[in-house]
Amino acid sequence: MLGRQRIQLKTADQIRTMRRAGLVVAEGLEEMGRAAVPGATTGDLDRIGRQVLARHGATSNFLHYGADWGIQPYPGVACISVNEVVVHGMPGERELRDGDIVSIDYGAIVDGWHGDAARTFLVGEVSQEARLLSERTREAMWAGIRQIAPGHRIGDVSAAVQASLESWERPYGIIREYTGHGIGTEMHMDPDVPNWGRAGRGPRISTGMCLCVEPMATLGSEENDVLDDDWTVRTVDGSWASHWENTVAVTEGGLWVLTEPDGGKAELEAGGAVFAPLD
Structure with a gap:
């Protein structure tokens, strides 16, 4: 994104504040996910996201995003992407139907520090x-x-994300134009974290870094385009897409997944990674 210059390292106290933002994000996603039922609209889900932010005195890092770029500012607090929409689906009157999948990307700012995560829900x-x-x-x-x-x-x-998606007999399209990212005092910061690439390349990871890992995959081609609303990204072939994301802090002892209620303990330890919260 515009204006990024270098990788921001956080202190332990700053990471703790980001954890507070991450828990707001986790709560909002949980509530929106419960409401993602047949008959609900994408606008209904966005309203729930707004209520969660207000309840915690947090602000949105999505609302009015892009206002300085000469494009339509983003109108919601969540990106709500149904079926063939990959990312940045704008909340509105689209009604969810039985059998849909809906990816919700949602963020929060607490005391100037950001959290960001996405989940795909089954309707x-x-x-x-x-x-x-x-x-x-x-x-x-x-x-x-x-x-x-x-x-x-x-x-x-990046290589691990790609290898995981390519390990299945059934091929999945890996979206390459949109990546994970650093996060901290801004939602999108250096470094980019692509969903494909070669191991051993790119910036070195250090204690104090906070990263968003967010693969986007499709049932068909990776080709995508942006609608005239400046935001909605959909697959060209109409194939369905999924999007998952978490904000992760590198602590002195290991990892703390700031947007998971359990801090990522279960998944990290199941895969041999070290869970190291700062509480």
């Missing part, structure tokens, strides 16, 4: 193909997260 009775797309995108996110460690490189994270 009603969903096909096995769509269910597996979401689960395998989620698995790819965790594969990437487990490669975050001091001394590793960003390319190690």
